Amino acid sequence: MTVPLFTRTDAVLGEFSLRPVDPYGDTELLHRWVTHPKAAFWLMQDCDLAAVEKEFARISADPFHDAFLGLHNGTPAFLMERYDPAHRELVGIHAAEPGDVGMHFLSAPTDTPVHGFTRAVITTVMEMLFADPDTRRVVVEPDARNTAVHALNKAVGFEVLRTVSLPSKDAYLSTCTREQFLATRGDHR
Structure with a gap:
């Protein structure tokens, strides 16, 4: 069993934690998530198991990109990717500053949604990113x-900065500083 790298407890929903993705052991689970219709914005709808394994093995080997499996009360429930925007995703589009960290997240598809769950997931992701004292701003x-x-x-x-054209989409380039995140912490459920 892999020890989580980060854990937080939500007063209502319980424990959320993150561990590195195992690109080989987690393939079937990740395949179900990223090919689900609710994950359309991940652009992996037509991927087979081998393509998903290859993508997460590529991320695992990349010094500027990481993937993490999120657990809710010990059960896999979300996916998070962290990347260096000076080297991935936004090169030539965003002038990355020291302390910028890029992020993607996906809540696992479910037939029984829980009110406030996805908000708790993104809060967990942001807390993990800002737990690193070198992180000054999250970029999405x-x-x-x-x-x-x-x-x-x-x-x-x-805060949305502007719309940008990326190879696979038009996107809202947005940033959140540590201070902006902390200012929202009054009601995080």
Whole structure:
């Protein structure tokens, strides 16, 4: 069993933790998540198991990109990627500053949604990123059509800077400083 790298407890929903993705051992689980219709913005709908394994093995080997499996009360429940925007995703589009960290997250598809769960997931992700004292600002580039994630991003302090054209999408380049995130912590359920 892999020891979590980060753990937090939500007063209502319980324990959330993150551990590194095992690109080989987690393939079937990740395949189910990223090919689900609710994960359309991950652009992996047509991937087979081998393609998902290859993608997460590539991320695992990349010094500027990491993937983490999120657990809720010990059960796999979300995925988070962390990247260096000076080297991945936004090169030539965003002038990365020291302390910038890029992020993607995905809550696992479910037939029984729990009120406040995805907010608790993004809060866990942000707390993990800001647990590193070198992280000054989180940078994201969600698809401009992904209204659900825009609302979540705003709720935890992200500010949209501008719309940018990426190879696979038009995206809202958004940032959240440590101070902006902390200012939202009054009500995090």
